[in-house]
Amino acid sequence: MARVRLEGIEKRFGRTRVLKGVDLEVQDREFLVLLGPSGCGKTTLLRIVAGLEWPDRGRVFLGEREVTSLPPRARGLAMVFQNYAVFPHLTVRENIAFGLRMRRYPEGIVREKVGRAAELLRIGELLDRYPAQLSGGQRQRVAVARALAVEPEVLLMDEPLSNLDALLRLELRAELKRLLKETGVTTVYVTHDQMEAMGMADRIAVMREGEIVQYGPPLEVYQKPVDTFVGGFLGHPPMNFLPLGPEEASFLLGDRREVLVGVRPEDLQVFQEEIPGGVPGRVLVVEPLGPHQLVTLEAWGQALKATVPSSLSLEPGNPVWLRISKESLRLFDPRTGRALL
Numbered sequence: 001m002a003r004v005r006l007e008g009i010e011k012r013f014g015r016t017r018v019l020k021g022v023d024l025e026v027q028d029r030e031f032l033v034l035l036g037p038s039g040c041g042k043t044t045l046l047r048i049v050a051g052l053e054w055p056d057r058g059r060v061f062l063g064e065r066e067v068t069s070l071p072p073r074a075r076g077l078a079m080v081f082q083n084y085a086v087f088p089h090l091t092v093r094e095n096i097a098f099g100l101r102m103r104r105y106p107e108g109i110v111r112e113k114v115g116r117a118a119e120l121l122r123i124g125e126l127l128d129r130y131p132a133q134l135s136g137g138q139r140q141r142v143a144v145a146r147a148l149a150v151e152p153e154v155l156l157m158d159e160p161l162s163n164l165d166a167l168l169r170l171e172l173r174a175e176l177k178r179l180l181k182e183t184g185v186t187t188v189y190v191t192h193d194q195m196e197a198m199g200m201a202d203r204i205a206v207m208r209e210g211e212i213v214q215y216g217p218p219l220e221v222y223q224k225p226v227d228t229f230v231g232g233f234l235g236h237p238p239m240n241f242l243p244l245g246p247e248e249a250s251f252l253l254g255d256r257r258e259v260l261v262g263v264r265p266e267d268l269q270v271f272q273e274e275i276p277g278g279v280p281g282r283v284l285v286v287e288p289l290g291p292h293q294l295v296t297l298e299a300w301g302q303a304l305k306a307t308v309p310s311s312l313s314l315e316p317g318n319p320v321w322l323r324i325s326k327e328s329l330r331l332f333d334p335r336t337g338r339a340l341l
């Protein structure tokens with residue numbers, strides 16, 4: 001049974017169509033990430049699930065229940081938002097207890113649930129502090145503990161890590177993943193950070209201009225993007241796109257037609273000696289990144305990015321030969337950008 005189901009959600013703000021008929025199912029215990037560029041409608045969709053915004057059309061279900069017109073507090077959800085500051089005048093303990101007190105749990109139960117949430121988030125020793133006495137990461141943990149303390153069936157998170165520095169984000173990302181699996185809460189998580197999405201999600205819904213353009217497990221979305229938008233959005237650096245004329249296409253693919261070839265930087269094999277069937281190219285820029293290096297190359301008359309082992313000693317100006325295995329290619333229609341099967 002899907003824990004969250006959206007049917008034909010449409011939303012306008014003034015003349016702007018922000019959501020254009022979104023259908024989505026999030027399974028019980030699933031960690032779903034809504035991923036997309038700024039302004040594509042992720043937050044609006046999440047707010048509609050939360051009941052903080054009403055759709056113009058469409059329906060929202062939580063489990064079997066239709067909740068489209070119910071207020072937030074009647075939906076049994078918990079939320080952690082980007083700037084969802086914890087209450088500054090309450091201690092960590094009181095912050096975590098807040099939702100439980102609202103639900104009028106007896107004091108003994110409140111104490112027990114606060115203790116458990118604090119333990120899960122590893123902030124047990126901070127319970128008597130005020131938010132001003134905490135680091136950004138600790139404060140964020142308090143916000144998550146407060147949301148989880150009420151043991152919601154569905155947890156909604158909107159860019160909860162975006163105010164933190166890179167290292168802390170990385171650490172909290174793994175912790176959140178562990179935590180949400182441990183508690184088994186169904187989660188809808190909004191981010192525009194594709195690394196976060198890839199690393200955390202069971203499934204990713206990629207959004208573009210008010211629509212979900214692809215929905216699937218992270219690796220599937222990464223390896224089989226349905227169009228050049230998804231291919232270009234996921235991956236760091238993104239997929240290379242090579243427009244090939246019929247002649248070049250026939251050389252590479254044995255098929256005479258115009259295509260856009262998508263190849264990931266890690267699938268571009270770079271050789272320093274000529275190899276049979278290799279395509280000649282030239283090194284433009286080398287960026288050493290530790291375990292590998294990012295090389296900008298010129299080949300097929302255009303610039304491409306390749307990630308290659310650090311052991312290759314490449315200098316700008318060096319001639320190279322490139323090979324792409326057929327299995328790693330994705331073909332797109334040059335006019336529509338849609339993947340060709």
Ligand code: ATP
Pocket residue numbers: 013014016018036037038039040041042043044045192
């Ligand atoms: P970001 O990653 O930048 O938060 P997003 O994908 O979450 O972006 P939304 O916040 O859902 O995008 O906004 C989608 C569009 O709707 C944007 O063009 C935004 O300007 C517009 N919008 C959002 N809320 C309102 C509102 N209350 N009134 C008018 N326009 C709005």
